[in-house]
Every structure is written in C-alpha cells, then in structure tokens.
Amino acid sequence: MAKRNNLERPAADSSSLSRELQTLRRENETLLGEKRAWSEELALLTAMIDQVPDHLFVKDTTGRYLRVNKGVAIDLGQLNPDEMIGKSDFDLHALEVARRLIADDQSVIQSGRAKLDIEEFIVDGAGTQKWLSTSKVPLRNSRNEITGLIGVSRDVTRRREAEERVHFLAHCDTLTGLANRNTFYKRLDEAIEAHRISNRRLAVLLLDLDRFKEVNDLLGHAAGDALLQTVARVASRELDNGKGEFMARLGGDEFAIVAPDLSDLAEAGRLAQRVLEAIRIENEGLSTAAPVAASIGVAIFPEDASDRPSLLSHSDTALYRAKSEGRGIYRFFESSMGHELRERRTLECDLRNAIARGELSLVYQPQYRIGSEEPFGFEALLRWRHPTKGDVPPSVFIPLAEESSLILQIGEWVLRVACREAASWPRPLNISVNISAVQLRIPNFAQMIHEILLHTGLPPNRLELEVTESALIQDPNRALASLRQVKALGVRVAMDDFGTGHSSLSNLRTFPFDKIKIDRSFIRAVHRNEQAATIVRAVLGLGRGLGLPVIAEGVETAAELEFLSQELCGEVQGYFLNRPQPIASFRAATHGDSVPQMDGPAANIHIG
Template sequence: MLKVYSCIADAHDLKLVGLAAVVCALASYAAINLLRHAQKSSGQTRDIWLAVSAISTGFGIWATHFIAMLAFTPGIPSGYNILLTMSSLVAAILLTGIGLAVAVVPNWRHAQWVGGAIVAGGIAAMHYIGMAAFEIEGTISWDPALVVASIVFGGVLGAIALPAGLHGKEEKWKIGGAVLLTLAICSHHFTAMGAVSITPDPTIVVSRSALPAGWLAVGVALASFAIIGLALAGVVLDIRDKRRSELETDHMRDLANASVEGLLVCDGEIIVSVNTSFAHLTGLSAADLVGARLESCFPDKVARLKLLSSSNQLVETNLQQLDGSTTPVELILRPIIFAGRPHHVIAVRDLQARKEAEEHIHYLAHHDPLTSLPNRGYFNARIDQEIATLNAGESFAVLCLDLDRFKEVNDLFGHAAGDNVLQTVASRVTAVLTGRQVMARLGGDEFAILVPEITNPAMASRLAEAVLKALRVKSDAPETNSISTSIGIALYPDDAVDRQTLLIHADTALYRAKAEGRNTYRFFEARMGAEVRERRMIEHDLRHAIARDELRLVFQPQKDIQNGTIIGFEALLRWRHPLRGEISPDVFIPIAEESDAIIDIGAWVLRTACREAATWTKPLMVAVNVSAVQLYNTNFVSEVHQILLDTGLPARRLELEITETALVRDFNRALAALRLIKTLGVHIAMDDFGTGYSSLSNLRAFPFDKIKIDGSFVRAVNSNGQSATIVRAVLGLGRGLGLPVLAEGVETSAEMQFLRDEECKEVQGYFVARPADIASFRSLTHGDVRDDVVQDLSATRAQRA
C-alpha cells in the first residue's frame, strides 16, 4: 500500500487526481440515478435507460482512468495507441451495460450483486486495456500482488455498490451507491497504477501514430462534459419524478382519505402511508403509524402470513387499538406502484357492526323476542347436549308449563296485557332458577324448564312448587294477579331415553295436571300415556267434526204444565264418530272447552238451532246452551246478532242458557255481555241452578228471564224431603222475583204431580219427551199442540226405551 501511496503522491499531479475523482463521482452518481429510472421502467424504455446508464458509467470509468493517466508524469516521452484507447472505452461501456442489465433483472435475489461484480469486471478490463494503449520509451513491468489487489478491491466494492444504490428510495442510498462505485473505480485504478514499474529504454521509440497527451486531454474533456450532462439530466429527472411523485402521493392521499374503509400502504411489512379512516380505527395518528410494522396493528401472525401470501384474498382478523382492545376487521391486499416502487395496499373493513348484527341475528334465531327466553330450537339443542354429555347414573328433568286460562287474559285485558303476563312469568320463573337450569318459551303460553343434575324426583317437585309460588305474587297490574300454571314433569332416563319422547311424556303429565284442577304439577306415569293419547285423538277428531258432518242437533220439548202446552225446545248437541260411534257430551264438551274448539262448535250449534227454529210455523222458543268460553269471547254478542239476522229468527224466540259457573270468572265482563244480549231481545236463562256458585246476588244483578232447576234436585222429589225443600225454596224464590222456573229431568208422573202441586210453571224431561231429531216433533212445531199428543208421544218413546 505504501507503493500505491508513493505512486499517487510522487508520480501524479494531485490536481488532476482530484479532478479524476470528481469526474468519477459525477459519473457514478449519474449511473446510479439513471439505473434507478431503468429499474422503474419496462420494455423499450428500460433498454434506453440502461444504455444511457451504461454510457455514463463507461465514460466515467474511461475518463477517470485517462485523467489519472494525464496526471501521471513518468518524465520520459509517452503516447497512447488510438485503437486500444478506443477499445478500452468500448469495453467499459459494453461490460458495464451487461452488469447494469443483470442488476435490474426482476425476481432474482442475487441480480444486483452479480451485476455489480460484472461492472467491476468492466472497470478492470477498461483499465488494463487502457494501460496496454499506453506507449512509453521504456519497459513496463507489473507487481502481481497489486494487480490481484486492484481486481479484488474493484470487484468487492463494485458488487456492493449496485445493491446499495438500488436499495431504498431515500437519497442516502443513492449517494451511498455512487460513493461505493467511485471507490471501486478509483481504488482499482490507483492500486493498479501502483503495480506498474517503468524502466527507461532508449531503444524503444513511441510510434508516430500514438495519440499525444494533448489530444487525449481533449477527448477526456469531451467525455467529462458528457458525464456532467448526463448527471445534470439525471438530477432534472429526479426533480421531475419527485414532483410527480408528490403530486401522485397527494392525489392518492386525498382519494384514500375520502374512503370510508381504512387503507394502508406497506413496503413488505413496514407501513409507509395510512389514510384517516385507518388512523381513526386504531386511535393513533398517521405519523405514529408510518414506519411501524404490520404486527403492531395486526398481532395475529397466521392472519398476516395468509394476507401477504396472495392478493385479493379476504382475511378476517383483529385490529389492535391504542387502548389495547381489539376490533374485528376484514383485510384484502392488492399490489400497487407507490412512489415509483412496488408496494401493496391493504384495505381494512370494520366488521364490528356486522359482527354485532350477526350476533343479534343469532340471538333472535335462538331466543324469543318477547320474553328474551331461549326458544324451542335452543331448548331442544340443550336437551340433546345434556343427553350426549350425561354420565352413567346421572339424571335430569324436564318441566312443561302451560298457563291456565291465558286466553281469557287476552280477551279481557287485550293482547298487550297478555304480553305483559308472558314477560312477568318469564321474569318470575327465571328468578327462582339456579345453576345450569334454563327456561324456554316453546310458543304461545307454553314454557319449559330443563333441570340438570337432579339426584331424586323431590328436587323437581321443589322447583315446581317454587314456580307456582312465584306466580302467585301480587302486583299492581290486574292481569298478573291471577296467573297460574299447570306443570308436567318427566325424568331422564326413567321416563324416556330420547328428547322427543321425554317432551311428549312431560306434556302428558301437563294434561293430567290440567285435568285434575290446574295450578298444580304432576309427574309422568306410564298409565297416563293411553289416557292422554285418547284425549288428544278425540280433540283432534272434534276439530274436524263440523267439516265431516259428524255433529247433529236433537231437540227436547219444554212444557207449560199449567195449561198443557209446549212452549219450546232445547237444542242438544250430539256427535256420532265414524269409528267410535256415539260419544257422550259429558266426554267431548269438556275437551272442546279446554281446547277452545267450543268457539266454532258453539257457533255452529247456535246457527243450526236458529235456522231450524225459523222454519217452524208455531212461534216456539228454542233454547241453546252457551259455554263460558263463548260468553267471554269478545265477538260473541256480535255473532249472536249476525246469526239472528242471517237466519231470520226473531230474537224473542231465542233463549240462551248460561250456567252460574260461567259468571264467577269475571263478574263485570259477564254482566256487560249479558246486558248487550238483552238489548237484542234475546232471553237468558240461568241453567243448572243450585249446582254451581249459587248466589241470590247473581239473580238480582244479572238480567235473567228464567231459572232452570237442575235435574239432580227434581229426581225423587216426592220421596226425598231435602230435595223437596230445595225445590219449594227455588219455586218460591222465582215467584218472589217474578221469574218463571223450569224443572229439568222430570222422569216420573209422581215428580210431575209434585211440581204441579207446587205450582211449578214449566218442566222438561223424559216424562215429557226424550231428545230426538226435530222431524219427530213436526206435529208440535207445525200444528196445534195438545197435551194428550205429547203424553202419548212420551209414553210411546218410554216403551221403546
């Protein structure tokens, strides 16, 4: 190295050495700058930029070499071979061009290193060809060690120069690459010059065709001007690109900020730009985000790898916010050119609202919107889960609940009050549940409770009692003061080993609880199954009885025993089942009332009876029984009115029979309905007097036109003193109130004589006539009605019976 230093210090003009270094630096900067433009281009444009960059680099190497050679003063005549001098320039340009072209090969990780090494080879080739062009009156010898050192220095620095110069977009990388390339050229040249030793030899003469140093200076000057021009062109291009990049960046930023979605531009995993929407999502400023790594925003490594692996792929992950919380987001990546270089943009869509909507939809799919209780689907899934995870020897219970007379709440107080009742039931019952117990609304006024981990039936009993007690709590809302429920209980695996059968058995026990007084609970028993199935089959068939023309009416005469005339008929319902035959009203009427089928059946009975009575030539009364369910139906009064209009039956010929039991459910509502019926002109009779909640206040408050003594008091009235006393009392009460009294169930002449003696006005029973098809009484409905005819008819039927 000392020899190299001595060569530079003693054998060179240092001013020209400095000039050589400046020219080399300008050429290197121009080469790196122009090469970066070539890297951003493609096709023919890239080839042009590569050619210009190669010329700049080749001229720079050549000019550096020959300016340094002009600075070299060996002290003896010298010159330059024109052909070799030009060959050295061509070699520098060609080899440099090849190296630069290799450096910008896309998708090759080692391209820039290999390209830099080829450029270094071009430096060496140019130098030693140029030295071969140097003619001097002497002998030139070389130090092999320094020759190798020059090639190594130039090769290493050249290989590093291009990767450094092309690395980043910042100016420091461009300058660093230019400095390294300058060092590669200068270190190679001066190390190689240090390897030269010249021995004067007068016998060696410089050829006359050799290029004098003066002419070489002119060529070098022209090359230097070309280098300076190219460097200035590169600077102008940089300024233009920078301005265009700034304009594009500003435009892109404006567009990005206008986007509702979050956008961030990344170089690899480094964030280089974000829009305001993304900054708002994170709670950080844009300045804090630029320069950060993706993992600081998206900590899920798997999601990041999936995102960066391919473009246009939707990836769901969580966004880390400033306060440490996370927000569900959806990401999609696409490649873009940003600031003249390939980047990728990531669109970030906030999924919080969508996730909340999905959770709400999921909640609605599994819960009842009115009570917020789980629905049937969720409850079924819980039972299945319980069965699947149950260990041997463990058990659980299912309680089925059905509110008692809930329809009356809707009819009396309205559906809003009914909804309030359902919500009250849900809140009161869930308040007594513990642990993993869950209550669900199955539909309407039906609820169910799953009771896991029970060790004995007593645990289910205690819960059922707690539920009944909770519903008895009084409140300010009148509709919630009379809440009661019937409960059926089934145990797994004692009663069933699958969900469907378990629920059926719990429902069966519920029916038994209703049948045995309501407001209570019952456990499933095997014998219940047949009874409930029978009842349900009757209920099912009863709902189709009208459509199948299985129902019919029979009529029983009512007689005025004081003058012996028939005053009317009571219409009685009969059901002939196609398979079961005649089914007693005592069997199917209660089922119809509990299932609300009585609404349609009662309307059919009333319409059929009125239509028949309207055809009679005699203006006889027709009496029709009315169920409590019908009476409390909000449409009942208007329905009666419409039937009278449709059939043409005068209202005064219709008598509706109401039991006392129907009046006690809601005194005021029943009174209002009866008063409206009275305004139509329809007669009202109190049926089965004495068997229900008999009250003298009922006779005074309700607008009755007749009292009907129940047949249980009339039977054996001539031989039973207590029955006789009761009948006399009722007859006296009727006379005192001015109400006619009709005695039902008269079956013997002795009973008839007793009633005649006690001045009872009207009777009805087998002694008068058995119920029969109305055609059997045509002589009574369409001709003169005589007592002897009725007596003969009654006697004949009695004999047949």
Template sequence: MRVITCIATEHNLWLVLLAAFMCVVGCGVTLGLFQRATKTAGLQRRGWLFLTAVAAGSSVWCTHFIAMLAYVPGVPITFDPFLTMMSLLIAMVGSGAGFALATNDRLHLAPEVGGALVGASLSAMHFTGMAAYHMAGIVEWDAGHVTASIVIAVVFSALAVGQAVRRPRRWSLHAGIGILVLAIVGLHFTAMAALMVEPISFISAGTNPEILEAMAVAVLVVGLIIAAAGFASHLIDEDVRVESFERLQHLALNDTLTGLPNRMYFSDHLDHEIGRADDDTRIAVIVIDLDRFKEINDLRGHAAGDEALKTVGRRLNRLLRDGEFAARLGGDEFAAVKRFKDQKELLELVERLETALFEPLQVEDFELTTGASIGVAVYPHDGTDRERLVGNADLAMYRAKADVSRAVCFYEPGMDEAARDRRALANDLRQAIERGELALHYQVQTSVPTGEIRGYEALLRWKHPERGMIPPAEFIPVAEENGSILAIGEWVLRTACRQAAAWDNTHKIAVNLSPVQFAHVDLARLVHEVLLETGLAPKRLELELTESTIIADKARTLHALRRIKALGVTVAIDDFGTGYSSLDTLRSFPFDKIKLDRSFMADVERSPQAKAIIRAVLTLGRSLEIPVLAEGVETQMQLSILQVEGCNEAQGYLLGRPRPIDEIDLAEAADDGAAAEPVFAAGQRRYG
C-alpha cells in the same frame, strides 16, 4: 442490490427502525379499522372509513417522513412546508378513496381496484414529499427504479386489501398487514434507490442533523398517538359490540317478566343435557301449568297477574340446586329439567316444586293459592329426544289437570293412546256436519205450578259411524279445543231455529252457547241473520250460557248479550250456583231466566243443605223478578219440593227425555206422569 446498498450505506439505521416500527403499527391499525368498516353499512361505514383514511394517511406519511429523515445524502437539506403538508393530505384523501372503493359491493374486483388506488395515492404522497425535500446538489432519478417502486406499491396494496376483504379471518388480517408493510417499504426504499445526488460545494447551509433526529422522534410520537386513537376507537366499539351482543343474547334467551330462561333457552339446555347423558344418568322433564292464574287476571287485572308470575319465577329460581334448571315457557306455563341418577332426587325436586307452587300468593291486598298441575317425563324411558320428552310431559300434566285428586302425574304409555284417540276424534268431528252425523234432540221444559209446556231445550247428539253415539261431554271439549265448535254452534243455532219455526205452537226453543263463540264470532250478527233466514220470532229464541262464559271475557260477553237482547231474544244463565261469582253476574246483566244446576236436585231429597240452597235461589229469583228453572228433575218427590218452594219451571227425565224432532208429540204422551228413570252421565251442560 442497489436498494439494499441504499438502506445500509445511505440511511441512519436507528431512524430506519423507528420508521419500520411506525409502518407496522400503522398498517395493523389501518387494516383493523378497514375490516370493521366492511362489516357495517350506511353512516356507520362512512365513519369507519374516515378513521381508516386518517390512520392510513398519517401512519404512511409518518413512516415516509421518518425514513426521509433517516436518509443521509451527504449534502445540506431543507424542507418545503407547503409540499410536506400537501403530501400528508394526498395520503389521507387518496387512501380514503381507495378503501371506500374497496367496500363497493357492486364492483366484482372492488377490493383489488381499491387497493391499487391506495397504492397509487401512496406513490403520489411519496414523490410529493420528495419534492419538498430540498438537497444542496444536482438530483437525478433512475426511471427504472421509480417505475418499480410505483408498481410495487400498487400491486402489493391491491393484494393486501383483497386479502383483508375476501378472507376475513385473523390470519388473513395478519397476512394483509404484512403485504401492506411490504408495499410501503418497497415503495419508499426502491424510490430512494432511484435517487442520485451530485453535491454542490458552495452551498453549506442546511438543517442540523440533531434537529432532524428530534423531528423524527416527534413525528413518530404524533403518528403513534394517531394510530393509538384509531386502535382505541376499535377497542371501544368492540367492547360496546360485545356488551350489546351479550345484552341481546340475554333478552333472546331469558323471559323479560320473570328473569327465568325462556322456551328457546330451555330447548337448548335440554338438548345439551340429553347430549351429555351417559348410561347411568337420567333426565327428567317437568312441565308446570298454574291452575288458577286466569282468576287473578280476571279479578285483579293483568298487572296483578304479572306480579304473580314474577313471584312464581323467584320461587322457582330460589329452589334450584346443582343439576336443576327452570324456565318459563310462556303464559302461566313453566318447565324444569333435572339431571339425576337416584329416583329419590327427582321426587325430592317434585316435592320442593309442589311446596313452592301451592304456597299462597300475596298480590297487593289479595291472597290466592293458585296451585299447579305438574307432568313428568324421564329420559330415556319416556323418550330419547327433546320433542318426545316435552310432549309426554305435557300429556302427563294434562292428566294431572283433569284429575282433581292429584297435582303431579308421571307419564305412562297409555297416555299416548288417549292422545291419539282424542286427535282422531277431533279429525272426525270436523267432518261430522258434512257427513250428516249430527242431530238435535229436544227436552221439554214445563211450568211447575200448571204442568203446561213452556218450551224445549235443543241438545246436540253425534252418532259416529264406527263408535256409535258419543256423549256430548266427550266431544264438546274437543270441539272447543280445535275450533270446530264455531261451525257446530252455528249449525245447532240454525237447525234449531228452522225446526222450531215449523212448529204449530209458539213454544220457546232454548239453545246453548259455548264460550268460544263469544270469543271468536260476532254472535249478535249471526243470531240476527239466523232469525231472518228461518223466520223464527225473536221472542221464541232463548240462548243459554254458563257463568264461566261471562268470566272468560266479561266486557266482551256482556256487550254481545246486550246486542242480542236488543233483537228481542231472551237470555238464560245456565248451571247457576256452580260458579264463584253468581251474584255479581246477576247484578251485571238482566237475565231473563235462571237455570238451577242439576247437582242441587240430585241431593235435595236427602240433603237439607241442598234444599236450603234451592230455597235461597228461588227467593233471589223472586226478589230480582227473574223466573227460575230447575234442571235434573227425575222423581216425583223432587217435583213436589219444587212446587212447595215456588219454582217457576222444571226440566228433567221425569217430565220428558230428549227426543228427535219427529218424536216430540209421542214423547209428551208417553212421558206424561211416567216414573223416574236413571239419569244420563253428567256433562250434558253445553249442547246436551
């Protein structure tokens, strides 16, 4: 009752309302800044704590000063300027120390202890300010009320700071503001209730009450300006934080090169579409892989490749309509999502995609039609979750890539079986060497003019324990995909050299190399080690590689080939005539032999064009002084044509079938002058 009476009868209520307004605004800004400080660290936290201390000290001091001006003691009053300024300094420093302590993560009760320190500093500020408040009378203090005011300030401040730190929710902040207001109001008016003044009649000089009211308004304005500055800092930081978050979110969800959504965004969008699909809605997942993108990188560089990807991205972005979504998954792989009810809508989108992707790309002065392989899977028929849909669309895309007659392939259940069979084959292939399932067969290479044996080509064979003989064209691509080609290639090289070293003649042994070996193995070092280990003369080893091996990484491959030739090993280019840069390949590296692809021999008897190409290659070989070996010789007529045209060497079923090492002598006798036999399935280019 004493406190209530003090407020009602001994204060100017208008100024009390101004003080209350200042208190609420100041507490709101203070705890808002303090919460921001708790979410930062290092120098940034120190900056926010400084702003918190300034806002807390100035707003509480202004509240206290306006409330003191509202007090009507009934006697003249004056102010001590030094103690008045000292009380402001105490409020700022003390509250800053308390809030800093409250952010100490190593102290269990740091928020409460720090809040208590804030309350203590507010009490010190109040009584220092009261010491600066000089009244013309005898002043007495009630110890009980003084103690109660300090306890109120310490306890309620501790609760307010603890509320702001331990429960960082919006309503918790509001509760903390309310508790801190109670701490300040309780401190001030309980302490004022402890004050009793006995007037001294002979002192009449004091400050004009009108001036005091003007001072109160001025202090309020200054306090609000300081609080507004703190609040503005909070808003600016919040705006910058939101902008930074949006920018980072855009970078996280969008491809920086094309501007299209990235794989993460694509996954989230597809999950969202599946989640909102009803019984009448279907979701199509379309996976797109550019067909000739690598050619752009190889011929024009990665900058041109990036420009091509940007062009494709812009085209995809332009063709999208309502319910359609496109993203770049990585590299030259893109994807689209279509929500539809009528199959015609999906087919119409696929048609638009084909048109956009098969339109020529203009990169600087270079124009190229890349084309694309497109795979489509539809929810819910082809899968009910994202992983299954994308996986099935991938399977369809690979089917389209393997089939040159079509660019778009829809998923079919049989593709799963083919994929599982391919994975099982890959698993068995990894263990084929350990189980002794691999073997080498040798096919003779002879001189066309004389018929004498010049060497043998080592051809890889795999006898599966359950499937029997598996064609190289079937298992070699699988080995290259899963990386087992490295171990297999080393085994082929080592085995061929060891067996050839045991022969009683000096015939050459030709071994095929995979592009993967050049990309992942120090091939020159491996060849050197194998030659030393087996004792085979370097001049008896001939390594064969296709043009695609060189195009994959020209600089790296040519460097490795030069190191291999330095060992004394010869190098032949295989399947010549099937690549798109044969002449440039011959110019870039001095090959020891050109192997003419078997496809030309198959048509030479009935195709003048094939005969003309063979004649041109042989003429080129003579000009460059590089011997030419023709593969796939199966008839006497083909051999006669090669003799007339001046071919150096030949290889094929007419001259000798591939045989195991222990049957080579028998094979030579049996095949001498034998009639032609049907050719094996195409694909015995690498390792057979």
C-alpha cells in the same frame, strides 16, 4: 503594473462576495421552497390522515400519545388532536379499560411482535360503548430499536352488534329472550348424555298456558305477547341457574324447563308447583280481563324415557292430563296415559269432521209450566253418533270441543239448526240453546246471533240462551258486554245450573238475566238432603222476589215434581216428563195437529 494589480484586488473580492451572497440567497430560497413543500405535504398528509374514518395513533414506550388523527381525538372527547399529545390512556379512559389497553400496548413493545385485528372495548367521550378492531405494530428507529408503537383501529360496533343479533336469533326466542327450540333440543341432548354417563336423573317440564288463545282473540296479540313475556320472566325467577336449570320457549304458548341432577322425583314436583304458584300470584296482580293460568306435564329421565323425543312426548302426554283434570295443575307422566291420550286425540280428530259427515244432530226436551200438559218451549241438546263408537256422551265430547276451540264451529251450527227448526213451527214455542263460555267470549257473538235470527226468520223473543256461571266468572267484562248486546236484540238469557258457581247472587245482580235454572244436582237431592231442599226453596223465593221465573231441570221422579209443585216452582223439565227426542216426536206440540202427550212416567200423573 504591480501597483495597478494591487489597486484592482478589492474590486475582485467584492465581486466574489456578491456571487457568494447570491449563491446563499438561492440556496436559502431553495430551502425555503423545500420547507414550504414539506409543510404543504405535511398539511396534506395530516388532512388525509384526519379524513380517514379509522383511528390512527402513535405512542411512545411509556404509552403516551405522540401523534393521533382527528378520529381518535373526537371519539375521546378532545377538540384538537394536539391536545392528546403527551397523554396516556389513564387520562382518557376508565381505570379498568386503561389498564387493559396499556397492558396490550406493552405486550407489543416488549415482545416486538405485532398484534393484528384484536377487538377492544372502549367508552367514547359521549359515553357510547364501542368495539374497535385494532392492529398494533412496534415502531423502530434507524438502529432497529423499539421506540413505541403505531396503531390503527376501526369501529366494528355495528358489525359486532349484527353478529350478536344473528347469534341471538339463532339461539334465542326474540319475544321472551329465552332459549329457542333448537337451542333447547341441543342442550337437552347434551344433558341427557351427561346424565346417562353419570347415572343421574333429570326432569323435563312442559308448560302450556290455559286459554291463551282467548287472550289473543279478546285483547289482541300485543296483550298476548306481553303475557308470554311475563310468564317467561316469572317462571325463570323460580329456576336455580346454579344447578343448571334452564327454560326455553318452544313456540306459541308452550315452554319447557329442564331440571338436572334430581335428588328425588318430588324435587321436580316442587319446582313445578313453585312455577305455577308464581304465575298464579303474578296473574292476580294483572289488570287483564281474561285471567290465564298454566298447566305442567313432567317426565323423568331415565324412568319414563331415555331420549329427547320420548321425554318430550311423555311430558306432553302428562300436560294433556293436567289440562283435562282441571288446568292450573301439574301431573307426572304415567304409562297408562299414552293410550288415553291417543284415544282422546283420535276422538278430537273425528269430532272435527263430525259436522261435514252428518254425525251431529239435535234432540229436544220439552219444558212445561206446572199445571199444564202442553210444553211452552224446548231445550235443544246436541248428540254425536260416531260411526264406530256409537253414541258419544256430551260429557265427553263437549269438553273436548271446548279445549280445541271446535265449540265455536259446533256451537254456531247448533244455533242455526235450532233456530231454523223453531222458525218452522206453526206454534210460537220457545227454543232454548246452551252457550259455551268460549262462544260468549268471541268479539262478534251478538252479531252472529243477529245474523242467525235474520237468516232463519225466528223472532228474537222466542230464543233463550242458557249461560252457566262458570262462563261468567272466566271473563265477566266480556260476558256482560256480550249479554247486554244480545238482550238489546230482544233475545232472552237464562242462568243455567244456578247454585253451582262461586258468586250466584252477585251474578244475578250484575248480569241481565230473564230466568233462573236450578241445577239438577239440587233437585235430585231434595228428599235425601235437607240442605238441598232448603237451597231450592231459597232459590224459588229469590226468583219471586226478583220477579224472575225459575225452571227446575232434571226432574226424574214424581216425588221431585210434587215437591216443586208445593214450593210453587213455575217451570220444570226432565226425564219424568219427557226424554230428549228428535223434534218429529213432538209434532203435536210444535204444529198443533193434535193434543200433545207426555211420554215420560208423568204421562199418567196430573201436574199441579
């Protein structure tokens, strides 16, 4: 029996080995299955991490990357996340950026404290500047030792840009980039308080563009915007930022400058002059057909005012004075200006309602050919009888109308009334109407004239428009186009106040004039100033040479009339012949009811 058992032992060992092998095989299959599961889970986790739009990364204590997701790799110009393993920020960023990022990493690693939602600036692999909101936490092993850090970054560039845009819109003018009105008010209030405490002076300079509306009307709002940007850029260059000087756009074509820490009042004047000169020089190089200058009003703290509203009000008053005295200049505030400005603005307000209230009227002054006592035409002249102030001189209200653009409404009214009146005369006498420079520059000027002629029934050849040389030089291209269109209608054009402009002879050659009108200042001086007499003779000879009739205005004495007769002047008008009067006074001339009579001193003098 023992022998048989010994013979059966190898079979038993073989069976045990087989079972052990099967166990090992099952265990190996289990391990392989677990490995595949882990691999699949790792692949799934990696895929999930790579799909996360945020940046996920792990770094060791030296700042080298141990793991990154695809978002990090792509942003930093790497095709595969594995390519970043072992690299540091010095390998991937500019030196300055890398130093900042690594210093921040070391702060987390050395302190053991997380940093949450810190904003970092980077430049990605495509060269795009980005802002990231990053959180970094220490990475610890099982022994709680710090072995690196884990980081999560989110691209917040759009949010940051939106915040900056909101801040810009809240504090800056979108067109020029200057401070806006609210920011200016805040900074000016702060400056006033600081200067009050330190007993120092500051100046507020209010700058306004002259004839800016004409640029918008004639060249379009794009040209107007470009002009505002140019003024902002040019004027800002003249400011000393180191001294705290700053500029703002308050709205429209109005700008303001604050000049702190004035050593003397003249310093503010020098700054104003530099700004005006810079704008003038820049304007000379522009191709715009409507040159624009600027005017500046200056008020001083604390001499003129001790608070913001008063300073701005006084600088505005000084600005108004600068505009009224010729534009393109600066003026300091004076206490007497306040009353004058209030009076002027009240008058402007009254003028706005003058047409509706029937306060405006036309008077007519006859025009004669020397040798005839019958007028060949009349000049229509505007008058304003104010209900409380009485007759307001045209020299006062016409410039006021031009500055406020009321001249467009008033000028059209004058044309309609004068043409309607002339069309009612049985006798075909001419009617002459003065045209403002502002009217001449409106795009539809010729169309307006055409419509008035059609509506009133006045033949075009009976209407004569008088245009001053100043109206031509402000915008010669627009003026030439408008006058050519008017001439095409059959309307005649006269150059008014000839000799008082800057380029009379050039204008005669360029513009389609039918008549020359000698300015009254030359006529008045012919017997006192030989140069004036010589100029009148030259103009008369020029008219004969060009085949243009010449009319002399402002004839007030028999001696002046005699001089003009001897020099073969063809046409005259003035107080010596007849004063401007309501048209009813000239019914004999306009209707031929009887022989017309002069009512001036010349009534008893034979002309010619």
